[in-house]
Amino acid sequence: MSQTNAALIERKNQAVARGVGLAHPHFIESAKNATLIDVEGREFIDFAGGIAVLNTGHLHPSVVAAVTEQLEKLTHTCFMVLGYEPYVEVCEKINALAPGEYEKKSALFTTGAEAVENAIKIARAHTGRTGVIAFGAGYHGRTMATLALTGKVAPYSSGMGLMPGDVYRALFPCEMHGVSVEDALASIQRIFKFDAEPCDIAAIILEPVQGEGGFYVAPKSFMKALRDLCDEHGIVLIADEVQTGAGRTGTFFAMEQMGVSADITTFAKSIAGGFPLSGIVGKAQSWIRLIQVVLVEPTVVARLPVLLP
Numbered sequence: 001m002s003q004t005n006a007a008l009i010e011r012k013n014q015a016v017a018r019g020v021g022l023a024h025p026h027f028i029e030s031a032k033n034a035t036l037i038d039v040e041g042r043e044f045i046d047f048a049g050g051i052a053v054l055n056t057g058h059l060h061p062s063v064v065a066a067v068t069e070q071l072e073k074l075t076h077t078c079f080m081v082l083g084y085e086p087y088v089e090v091c092e093k094i095n096a097l098a099p100g101e102y103e104k105k106s107a108l109f110t111t112g113a114e115a116v117e118n119a120i121k122i123a124r125a126h127t128g129r130t131g132v133i134a135f136g137a138g139y140h141g142r143t144m145a146t147l148a149l150t151g152k153v154a155p156y157s158s159g160m161g162l163m164p165g166d167v168y169r170a171l172f173p174c175e176m177h178g179v180s181v182e183d184a185l186a187s188i189q190r191i192f193k194f195d196a197e198p199c200d201i202a203a204i205i206l207e208p209v210q211g212e213g214g215f216y217v218a219p220k221s222f223m224k225a226l227r228d229l230c231d232e233h234g235i236v237l238i239a240d241e242v243q244t245g246a247g248r249t250g251t252f253f254a255m256e257q258m259g260v261s262a263d264i265t266t267f268a269k270s271i272a273g274g275f276p277l278s279g280i281v282g283k284a285q286s287w288i289r290l291i292q293v294v295l296v297e298p299t300v301v302a303r304l305p306v307l308l309p
């Protein structure tokens with residue numbers, strides 16, 4: 001045994017910032033399917049899957065083959081500068097898979113939080129409004145903007161001070177905690193009455209099944225009511241499927257089971273079998289301003305004549 005868990009934990013404590021915790025006192029040497037082998041040669045069954053990042057298991061042969069093939073050709077150009085076909089192919093596939101009876105377009109990013117941030121930017125650019133309604137116990141990431149949406153103080157926003165503004169928190173329906181669909185809808189009406197008018201709200205964002213919050217499924221009747229509310233007030237409905245997507249709930253996207261569709265869907269985690277890829281898919285008609293406002297940074301536009309022949 002060349003390495004021990006104890007020795008590596010000691011090195012980690014010396015070299016890695018304290019905020020990056022370690023839930024289990026093991027360092028993993030290799031993994032295959034659902035089996036992990038630590039540096040001391042002990043075998044474990046992986047029930048964590050990198051927190052829903054490995055629906056395909058570790059080192060799925062198709063994922064490894066696709067990545068290997070790509071690595072022998074090209075790693076990066078910055079797609080907005082020079083294109084490559086796999087980006088387009090992924091978007092085509094996601095457009096075909098995402099629920100919603102409308103023409104779709106997608107954009108790709110790296111992390112779930114980045115996908116959520118871009119969904120919010122699009123909703124703001126599209127509506128010209130700034131407010132966002134998120135839900136208690138919802139989880140949307142740990143960057144500053146997504147932290148403002150994440151509805152759990154400890155351990156996420158505790159000690160972080162003032163969050164980016166114009167986020168309003170509604171109740172997520174959960175019978176187990178005594179919150180009915182009616183209670184949850186009433187909490188949104190209270191926001192409209194006491195905090196922000198519907199015409200100030202750009203988006204309502206929720207997980208179809210709360211993950212970090214405790215694995216609570218949003219009732220179909222609640223989703224339908226949110227869809228109606230968004231249609232009535234021109235609010236963008238965002239389904240954060242970073243955790244529920246990629247087959248996690250039995251269908252490719254959980255919203256397929258909800259009877260209504262969102263305007264924008266975020267995806268990440270298991271979408272790339274353990275590699276960092278995320279994105280958003282949404283109504284094609286909403287993307288014209290997005291392309292102008294969000295994705296093509298002025299600096300990139302300015303550089304284009306220099307970079308292109």
Ligand SMILES: Cc1ncc(COP(=O)(O)O)c(C=O)c1O
Pocket residue numbers: 051110111112113114116139140141142207211212240241242243244268269
């Ligand atoms: C629903 C949801 N949204 C967003 C995120 C943030 O994703 P990432 O950790 O890739 O930034 C997560 C991560 O757990 C998530 O579960």
